[in-house]
Amino acid sequence: MTIVEEKPQPATGAEEKKLPIDLVSNAGFVVPGNNAFGNTFRDYEANSERKDTVEEFYRKQHMYQTVEFVKKMREEYGKLNKAEMSIWECCELLNEFVDESDPDLDEPQIEHLLQTAEAIRKDYPNEDWLHLTGLIHDLGKVLLHPSFGQLPQWAVVGDTFPVGCAFDESNVHHKFFQENPDNDNPKYNTKHGIYSEGCGLDNVLMSWGHDGYMHMVAKENKTTLPSAALFIIRYHSFYPLHKERAYKHLMNEEDEENLKWLKIFNKYDLYSKSKVRIDVEKVKPYYLSLTEKYFPAKLRW
Ligand SMILES: O[C@H]1[C@H](O)[C@@H](O)[C@H](O)[C@@H](O)[C@H]1O
Ligand SMILES: [Fe+2]
Numbered sequence: 230m231t232i233v234e235e236k237p238q239p240a241t242g243a244e245e246k247k248l249p250i251d252l253v254s255n256a257g258f259v260v261p262g263n264n265a266f267g268n269t270f271r272d273y274e275a276n277s278e279r280k281d282t283v284e285e286f287y288r289k290q291h292m293y294q295t296v297e298f299v300k301k302m303r304e305e306y307g308k309l310n311k312a313e314m315s316i317w318e319c320c321e322l323l324n325e326f327v328d329e330s331d332p333d334l335d336e337p338q339i340e341h342l343l344q345t346a347e348a349i350r351k352d353y354p355n356e357d358w359l360h361l362t363g364l365i366h367d368l369g370k371v372l373l374h375p376s377f378g379q380l381p382q383w384a385v386v387g388d389t390f391p392v393g394c395a396f397d398e399s400n401v402h403h404k405f406f407q408e409n410p411d412n413d414n415p416k417y418n419t420k421h422g423i424y425s426e427g428c429g430l431d432n433v434l435m436s437w438g439h440d441g442y443m444h445m446v447a448k449e450n451k452t453t454l455p456s457a458a459l460f461i462i463r464y465h466s467f468y469p470l471h472k473e474r475a476y477k478h479l480m481n482e483e484d485e486e487n488l489k490w491l492k493i494f495n496k497y498d499l500y501s502k503s504k505v506r507i508d509v510e511k512v513k514p515y516y517l518s519l520t521e522k523y524f525p526a527k528l529r530w
């Protein structure tokens with residue numbers, strides 16, 4: 230199968246060099262029909278061994294993620310005073326965690342990071358910034374670790390959504406928002422809520438989790454990754470937007486540009502999930518060279 234797809238340019242400042250358009254670069258990627266449990270991907274109703282865990286996860290996440298909670302977390306974790314470590318050290322910390330929100334994967338997270346990055350690398354060999362984005366996009370899950378306050382899963386993983394405006398029906402397990410106090414607050418429960426048309430996602434408070442945290446970490450540690458990479462990290466769990474086109478009234482033009490890259494990224498993030506293990510030691514030198522190129526040796530977390 231040959232998919233011919235035009236590559237968008239990462240929306241960065243004018244100084245950013247334009248990326249070459251390589252027309253057949255993603256010809257190799259075959260989207261699998263089923264996940265490791267024999268179901269289609271992201272099927273939240275399928276009777277799999279993960280169903281109850283995932284459902285219970287979303288009950289809590291939808292009940293507890295409020296404007297007040299998000300503001301509190303952004304302030305606390307924005308201090309970046311929890312640890313000092315390299316990107317690779319953080320990857321290793323993720324070895325022990327399994328994501329309770331994920332119907333498609335029960336492998337430790339480090340496997341998922343490398344599966345994503347390696348799948349992108351195969352199809353986009355020249356886009357090293359996108360390989361590294363694959364490696365680091367879920368590092369915010371380190372919030373589950375004791376030295377980061379051991380946050381509960383509902384405050385770290387799962388799909389994300391804006392708070393401060395009505396919860397769109399395209400959110401998975403939407404029914405659980407009934408238990409969220411913001412749902413009854415007239416300031417927060419209208420289509421626009423506290424936002425205005427086209428205000429730009431940058432001005433929108435998203436539910437708190439690994440995306441928002443890793444975005445803060447990358448930005449504050451002055452990564453040289455392009456803005457498309459930062460956008461991917463920040464919104465990769467915002468499925469209502471990138472899959473269902475909900476909340477698009479909050480986007481501005483720059484968001485539209487970056488969204489093109491996020492959609493490409495998402496294919497690899499989602500469909501590379503499998504039981505096929507990557508040889509960590511073999512690929513480690515390559516990824517270490519990328520972290521050196523785009524990040525300081527030690528980051529503040
Ligand atoms: O269960 C998954 C998982 O937590 C991913 O890391 C996140 O990005 C997805 O959006 C979510 O649905
Ligand atoms: Fe994620």
Ligand SMILES: [Fe+2]
Binds near residue numbers: 341345366367498
């Ligand atoms: Fe991921």
